[in-house]
Amino acid sequence: MRRVVVGVWLGLLLAGPGLGCSSSTPPSSPPRHDGAIRPAERPPRAPGTLLRSEVVAAVNDGLGRFLGLVDLQPSAPNGKFVGHQVVALGPPEFWQGVDLQPGDVITQVNGQPIETDKQAFETFQSLKTANELVVSILRAGEPRTLRYRIVEDDAAPAASADAG
Numbered sequence: 001m002r003r004v005v006v007g008v009w010l011g012l013l014l015a016g017p018g019l020g021c022s023s024s025t026p027p028s029s030p031p032r033h034d035g036a037i038r039p040a041e042r043p044p045r046a047p048g049t050l051l052r053s054e055v056v057a058a059v060n061d062g063l064g065r066f067l068g069l070v071d072l073q074p075s076a077p078n079g080k081f082v083g084h085q086v087v088a089l090g091p092p093e094f095w096q097g098v099d100l101q102p103g104d105v106i107t108q109v110n111g112q113p114i115e116t117d118k119q120a121f122e123t124f125q126s127l128k129t130a131n132e133l134v135v136s137i138l139r140a141g142e143p144r145t146l147r148y149r150i151v152e153d154d155a156a157p158a159a160s161a162d163a164g
Helices: 002-015 052-061 117-126
Strands: 049-051 070-075 083-089 105-109 132-139 142-151
Touching: 049 052, 052 142, 105 117
Parallel strands: 049 142
Antiparallel strands: 070 083, 083 105, 105 132, 132 142
């Protein structure tokens, strides 16, 4: 179950801008559901932000939505669980804009450990009302933080138009 839960956290980052990641063996097409927003259809927003409607939709979709988008394994050096190591990400268009790469170890989400199913589920559900998504990772043993503000849809910047 850990693999599914962490896949959902990572999938929520899809809407955030930044560096893209890819996998050598991505699935042929991303999972879709009624009302899903593909990357090309996403409304414009400021860098480092997620739209509340997209976060709520991802939480409502449940834990299985992103199962095929990430390959993870528990990271437990010296027999002590640290987090979930990213083995592969795919397909690339789903991970575009996410500063996450194979080898990263996800240690916390919004300051909460996600070792148990209960911890992950409670933190995941809390994203519906959270003001930000913060993913703590280790990259090459060094701590890093991926931070995305969650904004109401009406607070997102609209596409600019030339006034003239």
